[in-house]
Amino acid sequence: MPLRRGGTLVLHCTAPHQGSGRGLRTGDGVDIGTMIRRGLDRLLGRGEGRADSRTVYVGHGAWSPAQPFTPPRYCDNRIVSSKYTLWNFLPKNLFEQFRRIANFYFLIIFLVQVIVDTPTSPVTSGLPLFFVITVTAIKQGFEDWLRHKADNEVNKYPVTVLDGGRSTRKESEKIRVGDVVEVLEDETFPCDLVLLQSSRDDGTCYVTTASLDGESNHKTHYTVPDIETDLLLLNATLECEQPQPDLYKFVGRMYIRREGQEPAVRSLGPENLLLKGATLKNTSKISGVAVYTGMETKMALNYQGKSQKRSVVEKSINCFLVVYLCILLSKALVCTTLKYVWQRQPGQDEPWYNQKTQKEKDTDLYLKMFTDFLSFMVLFNFIIPVSMYVTVEMQKFLGSSFITWDRDFYDPQIQEGALVNTSDLNEELGQVEHVFTDKTGTLTQNNMEFIECCIDGFQYKYGNCASELDGFCVEDGPVNKLQRKAGREREELFLRALCLCHTVQVKEPGPGLGPVDQVDAARAVEERGFIASSPDEVALVKGAMRFGFSFLGLDCMKMKIQNRNKEIEEYDLLHVLNFDPVRRRMSVIVKSEAGETLLFCKGADVSIFPRVREEEVMRIRTHVERNATEGYRTLCVAYKKLSTEAFAQADASLREARLALQDREEKLLNIYDQLETGMNLIGATAVEDRLQEEATVTMEALQNAGMKVWVLTGDKMETAKSTCYACRLFQRRTELLELTVRTLEAGGQKCEGRLHELLLDYHRRAVQDAPPAKGGVSRSWSSAVQDYGFIIDGATLSLLLKPPSSRYTSLFLEICQNCAAVLCCRMAPLQKAQIVRLVKNTKGSPITLSVGDGANDVSMILEAHVGIGIKGNEGRQAVRNSDYAVPKLKHLRKLLLGHGHLYYVRIAQLVQYFFYKNLCFILPQFLYQFFCGYSQQPLYDAAYLMMYNICFTSMPILAYSLFEQHICIEILMDNAILYREVARNASLRWGPFLHWTALGIYQGLLFFFGVHCLFRNPALQDNGQVYGNWSFGTIVFTVMVFTVTLKLALDTRHWTWINHLVIWGSLAFYVFFSFFWGGIIWPFLKQQRLYFVFANLLSSVSAWLVIILLILLSLLPEVLLVVLRKPRASHIQQLKMRSSARKHRDFLSNTGVI
């Protein structure tokens, strides 16, 4: 590495010298010395931190003719999302498939069968494996083919590139970094471009990033200032950071070189960067220089690697698998041992009638033991079912479509239903123990309405005209009120502040509309509506409009507003100090027509109050707090006049900070901080955010279902608390345990000490004094004696998680476990994820679920076991990152209590059933070894061995696992308590597993010994003829197929026609197949073992009788158990509910409602 760095250094050191000659010739005014120095700096900088920045030569022009042009190597603009090519598909795909442990296991078995002389032909395990592998390969190949097609569509898309003065059409994939690309309206950008030129006069263009983050509003992007209109003359380089996936971050610098001047430096930010995948809107044409291409574009970087979530069921499967593997190994071991013990008796190993081949005689004893062991493994390997993986996958894949298909999840407003991003977690929906919900947009509608405001301490309520939301009752009512209360000047200042301090856009007029006349401007704007990243802002602008001040739009950095007198005021927008969740405020600096420079700032009370004068705060604080407890979202508005000097200084430092390549954010924050001080508080606003439909019912249902609901919000405590009360998470008798900055400060001592003290106190109250039944495991559902609610805020949380206090975390969690609801307010997005992780990793690792709708919830959605996105108003990031997305919070109830519960029951049955049926499949085979001299003689014919799991018994369980409703969805939803029945992986714990295993063993023993008893006299036909070993196996197999299928039929509580078809169909197919298989002499078979065996079997009355007897006998305990288990409370309840539901349904159908 040092060598290479040295190498580049030398190379570049010589470069400027070379270039200097040329430079002189062209009469370049740049001093050679500075050139060298700058070049060196840059090169050193690059040498030291290759990862830090990249240099792009716009249009491939050299930095200066004085410098050699060594085009740096970047990847081309080809998007490769496909995994395979035609050539590497087979090896690569196979390799990937065999990396799965199950496939690998079967491969090994197959290889053993090929190599060693084993009882069953390699076909029996090879064919199913081949089938599984082929199906998967075809599926993946097809998907990859689609990807290839999509890639090609993108890569071959023709684009216009300005190349050496001519514009040429190229295929998109041929774009190189530094190319100047032209993009027309409604085209997508072929790579990440820095905007150089726009057809719009103001140097802006509009872009929609719907395909990237789902936000469909038009975003404004700006050209790099001071660029020649003729791009051919442009000679510039561009330095920017190395590609990184954050869509909203970009820092760079552009050096624009003009003849005879020092290069002009312009800073570049995300507003200059057009992302690949975004679409140009409302702008006829733009040109930009490619900075990131192909796989280095932000889009490409973003689509890589979303971590896979795995469900608990899979963990259970793996546990069971280990058990079965042990059973398999011990069976093989027992058989091998017994074989050699048995063979030691004289005459048993090699009686005269059964001589070994020469090869067998020559084999080494120990090698033979080993191959015998392997042979037994192969013989019993069916105990670990290949098909289970296939069936589970299929069940998940098909099952998840029921969520997408559910009409109850359809929301007419957004015209969308539920979305399933992953089908791996269906059953996890039935296992949720902790629900983490966002407040804004999730519990509440995020549909803001301006309720009231307060100017200088006077309250203004838009009372009289509240009903006319869009009305213009401005002239008298509010104006009079305003005059009565605060000075007119202050009111207007306040309203102007509301009109100016935001980033709202007015929707573009349609193409047909002519210029609007002045009087109607406001109405026109109103009709077109506003677009903003936050609905609060729209609410405020609309609120101001009701009081007479209308925002007409932003044009060429001029904000137009219409004041009460229908006059248009224009302000130059100088700077926007953007909103961010850390500062929790935003500001604008504008210059009025009168020449005054004003800074308007609005933000959360805590972030504004310290920055204004104390006496102003006094007047407004009570209002803010009252509004907050009423559940409104409050914002404070402040302003500040900037003197010319102050502005000049601020302007300079802002520009400088924006040019910084490193730590730009930090520097900007510092300047913002300095600017936003010493302001004057004008007033506060209150915006109502209404609860989502059925939020209360949903929360209640979730709590009844035994889930702990945690509300995680960035909002302030009072607002959040009132929301919690509103949706009944807290009730009047709930005792609130508060752990916030306020309670910490109250004690007057050091924060940490106080924190510990409070924690211990709460712990005593909520955990120790609480009745022991409320412990985590038993999950008693009586909300018995005293409910506790816990409140913590972000600051306290970070204090709690910091090292000295972190040992109290478990204390904190214990308290939270015992509280009915927990409210975490003032949370930063990462803190939300932190909390989720904290809970996720507690003892017993409870299943967590996060619900959110906004970008700030993404981290917690990704962190939780199950992430649910609400298709709300705040963009689509949450939906994109979620596992499931539903339009409304209320849908959560059906999703969890209905679908989740059912999916869990279905998959649990599927898994248990699969293990069970293979146990009783293989057990007779194992027992048979004791009667055939441990010779690995299979009991069943190869065809049966192969088809058992694939054809005879797979479809009924698949149908069951798709359609079973042991309790119908309505009842599940109405009785949330039922959810507790499956809580904590109830059906896949060791108890049920042992039950199933015992059943399998019982039935296996019964099948074998029942038929064994019958075969004491193998003359079973009425003509005295005898049956052989294949008849024996076929009887056992027949009994087994019927028993196993009927066992499932016994467990099926919901018989649709599909269940009927599949269950009876499977049995019929078995019979048909057996006839067919035994009815023909198959030329490709070496031995016609089953020739007419089945048909002959059915001609024997005894065989019929024994089949019937054994089926009944093996199902008897199951029936008994089901019957005797019934009298349990929940079942009675369930029965009653069902009958009442049926009555209800009957009633409805009788009255003709349905």
Added chain:
Amino acid sequence: MMASSYSAKEEDGHHSGAPGPGGVNAKSRKPDNTAFKQQRLPAWQPILTAGTVLPAFFIIGLLFIPIGIGLYVTSNNIKEYEIDYTGVDMSSPCFNCSQNYSWNSTKPCTCSVAFSLDQPFESNVFMYYGLSNYYQNHRRYVKSRDDSQLNGNLNSLKDPSKECEPYRTNDGLPIAPCGAIANSLFNDTLELYYNDPNGTKIPIRLVKTGIAWWTDKHVKFRNPVGDGSNLSAVFQGTTKPVNWQKYVYQLDTDPDNNGFINEDLIVWMRTAALPTFRKLYRIIEKQGDATPTLPRGNYTLLITYNYPVRSFEGRKRMILSTISWMGGKNPFLGIAYITVGSVCFFLGVVLLIIHHKYGSRSNNADIAS
């Protein structure tokens, strides 16, 4: 993944960007209201309760007990007589034969066992030979055959399957029929004589056809078809199995029971399920209505003792049995049916009691709620 999801997202964007009045659009997005997709398929929802299962228990009980009794009686009515003629004891008549046995002895060893039947065997009597501790179901043994050779395939006749090793060839000639099973064909000859009270031994006619499955005899096993009708010509170029004394075309004089379609061979080739088994040897047909097939009296079993079993502690038996509709004598089914029937009946009674108690309890609960 990336590019394909890309286009999908794009579409999304368009829709949410312009949620215009798209009636058609709305329809296409709303999930179909089919019973299947809404998981509302009409369904039968059975619930197993004591009430519903009770009748089933009683019915099973009431059905099974008579069937069981019928089976038991039938099985008991079957006459069966069994003789072990291995010759393990010094006293047994075949002791000598079993002792001085060697494969290549030219002179067959014969012995006769006398026995008497206390009861007459009325209907057709079936004569079985039984072997014990004989692992016909050993894997190496089971697979040691060539079904296509036995099916008359000429190629297989000359070139038997490798599965037949080490009984595939002998002295360079292919063995017909090849394999361990055929090689170890049971070759004792059993003859039965009725000792008339007046002292004469009347040989009883033993029918040697009809002992193999019809399909085996007619489809699965076929003699190879050669140029001539002469079997020995067809089998030219093959040799007899190592342990056989005759060639396969010398098994019987009857051309329909010779070669591969010899029924003794076919029966033997159907490998038994368990190490103790019996195979049908001969059938003694009922002569007329008047006399029983085997009247009460003394009999002599004349054995040509060829088959060695002492080396592996085996036993040889001769079994005479009549047959009923359920096959040979086996009390197991009858007992099992009676037991299961009684258990079901008993459980039915228990459940009835429980149901009474529980039923009244649930009624109370109903009233209470």
